[in-house]
Amino acid sequence: MKQADTQFEYISSAKLPTRYGQFIIHGFVELGTEQEHVALSYGEWQEGEVVPIRIHSECLTGDALFSTRCDCGFQLEKALQNIVEEGKGVLLYLRQEGRGIGLLNKIRAYHLQDNGLDTVEANEHLGFDADLRDYRICKYMLDTLKISKVSLMTNNPRKIDALTDLGIEVVRRTPIDHGITADNKGYIRTKTQKLGHRFDPHLLK
Numbered sequence: 001m002k003q004a005d006t007q008f009e010y011i012s013s014a015k016l017p018t019r020y021g022q023f024i025i026h027g028f029v030e031l032g033t034e035q036e037h038v039a040l041s042y043g044e045w046q047e048g049e050v051v052p053i054r055i056h057s058e059c060l061t062g063d064a065l066f067s068t069r070c071d072c073g074f075q076l077e078k079a080l081q082n083i084v085e086e087g088k089g090v091l092l093y094l095r096q097e098g099r100g101i102g103l104l105n106k107i108r109a110y111h112l113q114d115n116g117l118d119t120v121e122a123n124e125h126l127g128f129d130a131d132l133r134d135y136r137i138c139k140y141m142l143d144t145l146k147i148s149k150v151s152l153m154t155n156n157p158r159k160i161d162a163l164t165d166l167g168i169e170v171v172r173r174t175p176i177d178h179g180i181t182a183d184n185k186g187y188i189r190t191k192t193q194k195l196g197h198r199f200d201p202h203l204l205k
């Protein structure tokens with residue numbers, strides 16, 4: 001499965017049993033930064049087939065610590081469930097905590113949000129853009145897995161644009177309006193109003 005690329009490298013794959021089903025975990029690294037990322041694949045597909053995928057940025061607080069101040073952990077679980085129900089698919093898990101600002105800066109941003117700023121204002125107050133994520137490795141990961149056409153589970157149109165610009169055909173978008181709570185409605189409204197995310201407005205009332 002190795003690909004020739006000066007920026008990224010495929011490392012190895014192994015079975016990963018989960019409570020949703022048995023996935024294969026594939027390891028990748030960005031050579032310049034040594035940042036590590038993984039893809040979880042389920043089922044099989046032919047080259048050229050449309051494959052359900054989700055691009056999920058790491059969120060330690062939501063994914064592993066069960067925070068309800070964001071919807072990340074809920075969306076991660078729903079994506080894995082959807083993939084198993086479809087019988088095939090891939091989750092690209094990118095190590096880009098806090099929309100790219102890192103874990104400790106995310107905690108600083110949380111503190112600012114506790115004192116009245118929204119998620120975008122908090123990042124900008126710390127000197128960062130609202131969203132610093134880089135999706136270039138997704139092309140390499142999908143090429144490695146022989147995927148060129150996808151059904152993308154996302155509420156974020158920037159991910160559609162990023163994949164399209166990289167030469168991946170996004171055949172359709174599947175909404176993932178999952179995990180809206182009293183703790184994160186304001187956060188999700190901000191993402192909708194300031195970052196262009198698409199959520200069912202009835203869920204945010």
